Amino acid sequence: MKVLYYPGCTLKTSAKNFEDSAVASLKVLGVDLVELERWNCCGTVYSLASDDLMHKVAPIRNLIRVKEQSNGDDRVVTLCSMCYNTLKQANEFFKEDEESRDKINNFMDREIDYNGDVEVLHLLTLLKEEIGFDNIGKKVKNKLSNLKVASYYGCLLLRPQNSAIDNAENPTILEDLFTSLGIDTVDFPYKNECCGSYNTVNAVDLVVERTYKIINSARSFGANIIATSCPLCQFNLDRRQKDVKDKYYDFEEMPVVYFTQIMGRAFNVKRKSLGFDLNYIDPVPLLQENF
Amino acid sequence: MAELVDKISELSGQNLDACYQCGKCSGGCPSVAQMDMLPNQVIRLLQIGLPELALQCNTIWICASCYMCTVRCPRGIDLSKIMEALRQVNLRENLDYMKIKEIKEEDIFILPQIALVANFRKQTA
Numbered sequence: 001m002k003v004l005y006y007p008g009c010t011l012k013t014s015a016k017n018f019e020d021s022a023v024a025s026l027k028v029l030g031v032d033l034v035e036l037e038r039w040n041c042c043g044t045v046y047s048l049a050s051d052d053l054m055h056k057v058a059p060i061r062n063l064i065r066v067k068e069q070s071n072g073d074d075r076v077v078t079l080c081s082m083c084y085n086t087l088k089q090a091n092e093f094f095k096e097d098e099e100s101r102d103k104i105n106n107f108m109d110r111e112i113d114y115n116g117d118v119e120v121l122h123l124l125t126l127l128k129e130e131i132g133f134d135n136i137g138k139k140v141k142n143k144l145s146n147l148k149v150a151s152y153y154g155c156l157l158l159r160p161q162n163s164a165i166d167n168a169e170n171p172t173i174l175e176d177l178f179t180s181l182g183i184d185t186v187d188f189p190y191k192n193e194c195c196g197s198y199n200t201v202n203a204v205d206l207v208v209e210r211t212y213k214i215i216n217s218a219r220s221f222g223a224n225i226i227a228t229s230c231p232l233c234q235f236n237l238d239r240r241q242k243d244v245k246d247k248y249y250d251f252e253e254m255p256v257v258y259f260t261q262i263m264g265r266a267f268n269v270k271r272k273s274l275g276f277d278l279n280y281i282d283p284v285p286l287l288q289e290n291f
Numbered sequence: 292m293a294e295l296v297d298k299i300s301e302l303s304g305q306n307l308d309a310c311y312q313c314g315k316c317s318g319g320c321p322s323v324a325q326m327d328m329l330p331n332q333v334i335r336l337l338q339i340g341l342p343e344l345a346l347q348c349n350t351i352w353i354c355a356s357c358y359m360c361t362v363r364c365p366r367g368i369d370l371s372k373i374m375e376a377l378r379q380v381n382l383r384e385n386l387d388y389m390k391i392k393e394i395k396e397e398d399i400f401i402l403p404q405i406a407l408v409a410n411f412r413k414q415t416a
Contacts, residue, residue, distance in 0.1 A: 201406050
């Protein structure tokens with residue numbers, strides 16, 4: 001199966017390991033992620049002001065690229081939670097607000113008219129609904145029996161309601177995936193709370209406090225690794241542990257990886273494709289069996 | 292001041308008077324500890340006609356649009372949009388909240404693009 005895929009900026013740089021591990025794992029599942037041609041930045045955050053149509057142009061332009069390249073299969077898969085949310089919300093807006101849709105279509109006079117009919121999917125939805133967690137379980141080569149994974153959803157996979165891939169208060173899609181891979185999961189109360197997001201640029205202490213709380217909570221419920229789907233959550237929870245350690249001397253570090261890295265390891269994908277060198281806290285000792 | 296409140300209501304598309312001050316937004320907000328004004332207090336300021344105070348608090352900048360309050364509000368108010376409207380009123384006066392000089396030097400090389408783009412989009416004019 002071939003599916004169009006929108007990477008976004010960060011998957012080409014600091015989250016290259018997210019892209020590589022997803023592409024390699026999906027190959028095992030018989031899915032070819034075909035990168036969208038001529039994609040542009042999605043805008044990262046969805047504009048919420050009622051009169052701000054200009055910032056809808058960037059995400060919509062990507063969806064027009066999908067229309068042009070889809071050969072009838074009008075779907076696009078994203079990995080980054082922020083891209084997913086921005087594209088999805090812009091698409092929902094286009095479906096609902098006819099007047100604004102016309103305005104934006106007229107403004108982009110060199111593009112084909114778009115009416116919101118592309119389906120924006122997160123990879124987790126594709127795994128659950130198209131491939132099926134049962135089938136994913138059949139491909140497991142490594143039993144990662146010493147992992148206790150805490151799934152961290154963050155905000156943008158779950159909220160707002162029109163772009164949620166799962167229940168906003170008690171999501172289980174990541175846990176269900178890990179269970180199908182034969183991996184132990186732990187539930188913890190911070191799994192759907194914000195990590196501080198872009199405050200990491202100019203309010204580092206806020207993110208340090210969030211990271212400290214989130215990781216300590218996961219540990220108190222028995223986790224030894226955290227899995228996420230957002231490159232910004234990953235940065236805040238992983239890289240900012242250095243700053244947490246500077247502030248709280250008794251803090252114990254915990255590796256934070258993308259869910260695709262764990263899936264790839266379970267499928268015994270080549271180590272090079274999993275890119276653990278980009279993770280700040282080294283997860284390799286935990287995943288070492290036959291590595 | 293009534294004009295300013297109307298503008299905020301229009302930019303956010305929200306009925307500010309619908310809020311009955313239950314505080315559920317503030318109870319669920321993960322960043323509330325760093326805020327100098329609780330989210331429900333920000334709305335209260337708008338209800339009683341003190342929008343200039345709402346525009347000055349750090350709450351509107353700390354809010355990173357995680358939508359926790361939005362999905363929980365029993366009155367169906369989208370607080371994320373109110374916070375965005377308050378940011379926008381400031382930014383449209385050409386006032387940057389974020390100063391590039393504030394970025395730590397060692398961070399410039401490691402921050403992911405999505406952090407920088409999102410921050411600039413939300414906090415610079």
